[in-house]
Amino acid sequence: EKAKWPKETVDLWAKLSKKEANDIDTIQRSIVHHVTTTLARAAYNMDNFTAYQAVALSTRDRLISRWNETQGQLSKAxxxxxxxxxxxxxxxxSMDNALLNMGLKGTYDKSIEKLGFNMEDVIESEVxxxxxxxxxxxxxxxxxxxxxxxxxxxxxxxxxxxxxxxxxxxxxxxxxxxxxxxxxxxxxxxxxxxxxxxxxxxxxxxxxxxxxxxxxxxxxxxxxxxxxxxxxxxxxxxxxxxxxxxxxxxxxxxxxxxxxxxxxxxxxxxxxxxxxxxxxxxxxxxxxxxxxxxxxxxxxxxxxxxxxxxxxxxxxxxxxxxxxxxxxxxxxxxxxxxxxxxxxxxxxxxxxxxxxxxxxxxxxxxxxxxxxxxxxxxxxxxxxxxxxxxxxxxxxxxxxxxxxxxxxxxxxxxxxxxxxxxxxxxxxxxxxxxxxxxxxxxxxxxxxxxxxxxxxxxxxxxxxxxxxxxxxxxxxxxxxxxGVTPRRWLHQSNPQLSALITETLGSDKWLKDLSLLKGLAAKTGDAAFRKKWMAIKRANKVRLAELIKERCGVEVSPDALFDVQVKRIHEYKRQFMNILSVIHRYRTIKSMTAAQKASVQPRVVIFGGKAAPGYYIAKLVIKLINSVAAVVNQDPAVGDLLKVVFIPDYNVSVAEVIVPASDISQHISTAGTEASGTSNMKFVLNGGLIIGTLDGANVEILEEIGEDNIFIFGCMAHEVEDLRHAQRYRGVPMDPALQGVISAIEKGTFEDPKIFQPLISTLTVGKDFYLISADFASYITANQQVDAAYKKQDEWSKKSILCTAHMGKFSSDRSVKEYAEEIWNIKPYSVKDEGYM
Ligand code: KOT
Structure with a gap:
């Protein structure tokens, strides 16, 4: 028991359990210490993974100090x-996030650079x-x-x-x-x-x-x-x-x-x-x-x-x-x-x-x-x-x-x-x-x-x-x-945009009070600012293009419109409708003269997401996307006007590359089926526009950013029941454009059509539960509006800035504060920095 210790023992403990210093020299020593002792490696015989392990262990030491201090003080209070x-x-x-949250990223960057490693590569070693x-x-x-x-x-x-x-x-x-x-x-x-x-x-x-x-x-x-x-x-x-x-x-x-x-x-x-x-x-x-x-x-x-x-x-x-x-x-x-x-x-x-x-x-x-x-x-x-x-x-x-x-x-x-x-x-x-x-x-x-x-x-x-x-x-x-955390979903995943925002707003306070982003709205008229804004988006697209090349073996142009749908594969999320519209686009391009093609907005359609292993129809959607990609990507009649990719193994760290690089993302669930969606918030926060239905949080995003900055289409939640009824009992015919697309699949344009029969059956009149046919025409129109809007780059850049500017509401800080005050009745308790463990 501490109480029984002589004063000198207590003092010794206090002295030795002082928090580690965070200067470059101390951090470098801690990294090398972990390499040579904890990891039992020779300092000159290391790869990026070993470097990651050592940096992680050094970061962990600092995390544990804070964790101990917090839990100790909370136990008392x-x-x-x-x-x-x-x-x-x-x-x-965890590593990048922990370093940024603890304010140590810059110091660690420098520390490991002098030790012969590059932070970005080291970060990539973490699973x-x-x-x-x-x-x-x-x-x-x-x-x-x-x-x-x-x-x-x-x-x-x-x-x-x-x-x-x-x-x-x-x-x-x-x-x-x-x-x-x-x-x-x-x-x-x-x-x-x-x-x-x-x-x-x-x-x-x-x-x-x-x-x-x-x-x-x-x-x-x-x-x-x-x-x-x-x-x-x-x-x-x-x-x-x-x-x-x-x-x-x-x-x-x-x-x-x-x-x-x-x-x-x-x-x-x-x-x-x-x-x-x-x-x-x-x-x-x-x-x-x-x-x-x-x-x-x-x-x-x-x-x-x-x-x-x-x-x-x-x-x-x-x-x-x-x-x-x-x-x-x-x-x-x-x-x-x-x-x-x-x-x-x-x-x-x-x-x-x-x-x-x-x-x-x-x-x-x-x-x-x-x-x-x-x-x-x-x-x-x-x-x-x-x-x-x-x-x-x-x-x-x-x-x-x-x-x-x-x-x-x-x-x-x-x-x-x-x-x-x-x-x-x-x-x-x-x-x-x-x-x-x-x-x-x-x-x-x-x-x-x-x-x-x-x-x-x-x-x-x-x-x-x-x-x-x-x-x-x-x-x-x-x-x-x-809500979503702006620390991971902007500051960490989009460091350049984060730095531009901090520079523009004059401080980084926005990271803890996201409503401050509204200060960006005043900058839409500033051509130099717009240029910087769009240059960052392009750099992020270059980075994503590299990932696509590496994972899909497909070369895409960062100057095309990047169109993204990444989320779990589910019928209600309608990735099927998206790929059907891509087939429609492909057929339209194929039917064009060279002169007509010259005015087509080039697009890269990017999919990602996992299907539950037992979800047969969802897995067929993945197959269809890949079959369409295989045909479209090698069709010389299309060239760079349309590319389709399915990025395998979509997860959080892949999302951190995709989200900052999107021009438009798809949130197109049948109205009333997606409770909220949260990636919609991440994309808009990063200056990506969205195309979506009046579903989940899209409704509130529209309210915040205004109808000029979002592409809304399709039926509304209260209309769904009647539409299903009409389809079932009044035999409303299938949308003609959709009919054309299905015929193309059935003719074998994309591999053996037998494979896709179970998928196509879900569209049978009276069985189209997720109302793909009912929404198809307005979906195609909305996508055309996206193309037209993207061609006016100046206008687009203004929309992009306004998107970010008006996302303050969707910080998870706001959500959590509401829970704390209206449900949990808890108050913040700030840990005092006493410098001891
Ligand atoms: C249900 C059962 C098992 C596993 C997951 C679920 C689940 C996931 N139910 N809803 N969700 C999603 O939750 C998100 C966070 O609230 C929502 O944004 C999203 O719309 C839901 O589909």
């Missing part, structure tokens, strides 16, 4: 914290942390950046998957999946906390007992248990000493359990149990916006929520407060329904283990939790079959049935004699077998429910949660429009 529970954290690379599918996981990462930057006391909780989202390679035009071996080399961005280990039970039975006061108590006796081991990932804020934490859990066999079988001589069983335990955190489910319904996924969800809650409760108990104070110390945000079991687990801990009565416990639970909904797609709604659930979590099932019973009793009291209503609102769906509706459970167990863009938040109130709005009232259902 013990303010209310928010816990962000997410099955996905799509962090991407992405890809523990997420797409928008939902990347949103969690942006929110962690903003929470730390704004000094909010916040922890993320997730799973440490051995394999993140699969690697995509294109073989003969088809997607093939390869495992993501991201942990093959040591991961310097995590701190293993082997001392923090929690037992998690599964299966077994429930004992019912009368306690000494005659009260019925339930005691769950699990049949198996696994260990959860903590791995901590430091998240440094930008321009602050604060450094938050994401705690990721890894599953390990329980030693006790393992040894029982082993000692009984049943070695095979002991090894099998061990393997089954490790399986829980072995792989991220690769489905975006669909529910797989697999037992292992349910195990992941319980393993993660139980470990996290145990940790949160243990931390709360250290403060010796009353249980009723729990919601004043703890806010828990549920990132979609994936962590909804946390609601049930907290109720179980309070009632079964802490002996609170049901109602008091339930009040604590509902005051603690809030729930974010990210999708209205029916195939994404989580439901768990009751028999499977009962087998894994028998006590939790009882609690869910009780929560449902008490809830439906209250509904019945408010609205008597409405069986239909009770059926619709029940947490249990009466199917064969019965199903647990996780979204209903999440709504009932939370005090606030939010959607992720204005349109989406109002849609959920009239569709999936309508009955709940009638019952609870409007105030429980709110909007929190998504």
């Amino acid at each position: 013990d303010p209310k914290r928010v816990y962000y529970l997410s099955l996905e954290f799509l962090l991407g690379r 992405d942390a890809a523990l997420g599918n797409g928008g939902l996981g990347r949103l969690a990462a942006c929110y962690m950046d903003s929470l730390a930057t704004l000094d909010y006391p916040a922890w993320g909780y997730g799973l440490r998957y051995n394999y993140g989202i699969f690697q995509q390679r294109i073989v003969d035009g088809y997607q093939t999946e390869y495992p993501d071996y991201w942990l093959n080399f040591d991961n310097p961005w995590e701190l293993p906390r082997l001392d923090i280990s929690i037992q998690i039970g599964f299966g077994g039975h429930v004992q019912t007992i009368q306690d000494e006061y005659g009260v019925t108590r339930h005691n769950w006796v699990p049949a198996q248990s696994v260990q959860a081991i903590a791995y901590d990932v430091p998240i440094p804020g930008y321009d602050t000493e604060n450094c938050n934490n994401i705690r990721l859990w890894r599953s390990k066999p329980t030693r006790v359990f393992d040894l029982t079988s082993f000692n009984e001589g049943n070695y095979e069983k002991s090894v099998e149990d061990a393997t089954n335990a490790e399986k829980i955190t072995s792989v991220l489910y690769p489905n975006d916006n669909t529910m797989a319904g697999k037992e292992l996924r349910l195990k992941q969800q319980y393993f993660w929520t139980a470990a996290s809650l145990h940790d949160i409760v243990r931390r709360f108990k250290k403060s010796m407060r009353e249980w009723s104070d729990f919601p004043d110390q703890v806010a828990i945000q549920l990132n979609d329904t994936h962590p909804t079991l946390a609601i049930v687990e907290l109720q179980r801990l309070l009632v079964d283990e802490e002996m609170l009565n049901w109602d008091d416990a339930w009040e604590i639970v509902t005051k603690t939790f809030a729930f974010t909904n990210h999708t209205v797609l029916p195939e994404a709604m989580e439901k768990w079959s009751v028999p499977m659930f009962e087998y894994l979590l028998p006590r939790h099932l009882q609690i869910i049935f009780d929560i449902n019973l008490f809830f439906l009793q209250k509904v019945e009291k408010k609205v008597p004699n409405d069986r239909g209503l009770l059926n619709r609102m029940s947490i249990i769906e009466e199917a064969q077998p019965q199903q647990i509706r996780m979204a209903h459970l999440a709504v009932v167990g939370s005090h606030k429910v939010n959607g992720v863009a204005a349109l989406h938040s109002s849609l959920i109130k009239t569709t999936i949660f309508k009955d709940f709005v009638d019952y609870y009232g409007e105030e429980k259902f709110i909007n929190k429009t998504n």
Whole structure:
């Protein structure tokens, strides 16, 4: 104990644990030290990867100092914290981000340059942390950046998957999946906390007992248990000493359990149990916006929520407060329904283990939790079959049935004699077998429910949660429009533009107050500024052209219009409609005379994105894109007027190259299907224009940047139902241009047309669920407007500047502040720089 140490020992510790200095000499020494000791390499025998490892370790030392200081000061002050529970954290690379956020990038640049390395090459050696599918996981990462930057006391909780989202390679035009071996080399961005280990039970039975006061108590006796081991990932804020934490859990066999079988001589069983335990955190489910319904996924969800809650409760108990104070110390945000079991687990801990009565416990639970909904797609709604659930979590099932019973009793009291209503609102769906509706459970167990863009938040109130709005009232259902972090998505990914903005605005304050970008609007009339602005865009396009050459083997001109659609491949996102319009463009060019061709705006159409491995139609879309690319790119009649590329293995670090280089990007989901979208924000922030439907956050982007700076087309959300009906029952014919395109595919213009028949079938009149035919004509027109606008480069450059200037709203700082003030009721706590660990 420190208190017992003599003064000289205390002083010695204080002296030696002073933070590292950050001058070039100290940093160079720390890098070389890591090369020669930690990595055991000779300083003269190094490649870029070794340099990366050493720089990463040196950066990590500085991160850990801040992390320690922050967590130490927060433990003492013990303010209310928010816990962000997410099955996905799509962090991407860490080194560049950590150096920029800690203000050390410049010094490290110089330090390693003198050691014979170039920072950009070294950065390229880092593998992405890809523990997420797409928008939902990347949103969690942006929110962690903003929470730390704004000094909010916040922890993320997730799973440490051995394999993140699969690697995509294109073989003969088809997607093939390869495992993501991201942990093959040591991961310097995590701190293993082997001392923090929690037992998690599964299966077994429930004992019912009368306690000494005659009260019925339930005691769950699990049949198996696994260990959860903590791995901590430091998240440094930008321009602050604060450094938050994401705690990721890894599953390990329980030693006790393992040894029982082993000692009984049943070695095979002991090894099998061990393997089954490790399986829980072995792989991220690769489905975006669909529910797989697999037992292992349910195990992941319980393993993660139980470990996290145990940790949160243990931390709360250290403060010796009353249980009723729990919601004043703890806010828990549920990132979609994936962590909804946390609601049930907290109720179980309070009632079964802490002996609170049901109602008091339930009040604590509902005051603690809030729930974010990210999708209205029916195939994404989580439901768990009751028999499977009962087998894994028998006590939790009882609690869910009780929560449902008490809830439906209250509904019945408010609205008597409405069986239909009770059926619709029940947490249990009466199917064969019965199903647990996780979204209903999440709504009932939370005090606030939010959607992720204005349109989406109002849609959920009239569709999936309508009955709940009638019952609870409007105030429980709110909007929190998504945002993105300008640190990664402008400052880091587009350093030249960031520098120009800082120079123009006279300071870099905009990086923490994005509304300041509006100061750029005054510069649209400044021809010299416009020239600089467009030169940076061109440099970014040159860089992307190099990546395309390297990954696709296709040469593209940086003077063409770069047209980008990068996101998960899904029918509702309509990459299919995009490639159909590209075929239309190809056919149009082919039919032109040389004179006509002279006025065509050259375009490079860039696709990227992964399809869920079991999503047949989505994978066919990838094949079609590659087949079209193969024909178009080698057609001398087209030349540079049209190029098509599919960039394989789209991920965060590839996005950092693509986003700053886009002239126009496509956000063209059927209205009402894309909850928000977040890449739309990143593109516009980087001065890229967008073409899109009135869907998700596009609606609010239009509001901010004005209709002159965005290309909107297609039907509106409220028209979708009628259009589908008309198509189905009044046989509205297919759009003629679309018909022409389909005929071209069927004639074999792009490989054997048989391959694409299942795709084409989705457009059959009456079956075109995503309304490609209904929107096709207006889509083609909007694309022509893009071409015409791009030809007027001066006007285009003004639009581009105004796009960036008006994106202030879409910083994740704004989103996070709203959550903190309107849902979590937490306040910033700024760590004091005391210079000691
Ligand atoms: C659903 C189930 C499993 C995995 C992911 C999902 C999911 C992802 N649901 N919604 N999303 C996306 O979330 C983003 C962040 O809010 C939105 O911008 C996007 O529109 C959603 O599709």
